[in-house]
Amino acid sequence: MPHADIRPTSHPHPHPDLHGHGLRLRPWDPDSEADAAIWFRGRSDPEFRRWNTPLSIGSDPDSALESLRDTARSTREGTSVSYCVTDASTGTPFGHIGVNVIDWVMRSARVGYWVLPEARGRRVATHALSLVTRWALAEPGLGLYRLELGHAVGHESSCRIAERCGFRYEGTLRGAMWEAGRQDAYRDVHLHARLASDPDPAPHQD
Template sequence: MPFLTDPVLTAGAFAAVPQPEIPTGDGLLLRPWQASDAPAVYAAFQDPLMHRWQLRAADSAHEVRGWIEEWRGEWATARSVQWAVVDAGEGALLGRVALHHIDLVDGVGEIGYWTVPAARGEGVAARGTSALARWALDEAGFGRLELTHALGNGASCRVAAKCGFALEGTKRSAVLYTDGRQDVHLHARVRGD
């Protein structure tokens, strides 16, 4: 039975081109991950706040190198794509932004991010998220981007609002964190917002 609509994005569209570097326009750069980022990612994941809001722990820089290999390979599959957020001048790792749960047929993805402890409060998450949203909606062709965060994560709620992601509601008991199931806010930004 044929579908009545065409896919918004075609399978293999990402694999046909290299993963782009995306400048934020204000001193940061989103770039593909490099193996040399592993020690900085490992150090970031030792922070207690990362343990609070991320669903993964890092036991060694060697383990993180494996993550980075996975992250680099995800571009070709277009299921999830990730960028390192770095200082455009010095190249220091400041955080990560990503599109997860990509649905090519509907042109929908979910944005995720984190920042290294030393970069918190500097607008890194918001600047990286805004740049990624512009690329995804204006260049890649996505029609809708979602952003979810635990209700207790007020900093992520402020990032979502600052980046133009409208609060659409609460998903009850949606994510399992180390302290149990948590309600999450659902924010979204669509092309034309």
């Protein structure tokens, strides 16, 4: 199987921390109550809920911790890689970014992220996506060929982030995600993607 050598085996998070733009992307700690609190706060934030409807939010610290452990399990199984985005100097958490639904045969995956309210407006998502993209499409790294980024139509900030990081707009997927707060109604998604063979985007300013 292509790139089977980077599939996780025994270490709970076999991938490196990523550094740049004043950020450190570190693994989430699946046994940390503090990380679980950050995870719950980010995914229950009204702005997150406006644009996303995850299968499960969790309504208390215990369920948030279990959700975080599920995320860590996916990393161990090789189907995703998830990072807590933090300030490189202080370690203050800013949000999350993940490489999800990894297909090792096609060398493709989807990226997703969220930023805590107090960290918005500082290009945290742009810089984190830039770091993850460079690593995921590189050797050494995940060695993927294609990364997809999808967001609900109307989420203009995600469009701008995708474009800054070299993710080209490829089209609209009809009814490809749930409406906010519902699992019985659907909305359209803008699909962006970047290939390992695409040229690097122009540097963005801090």
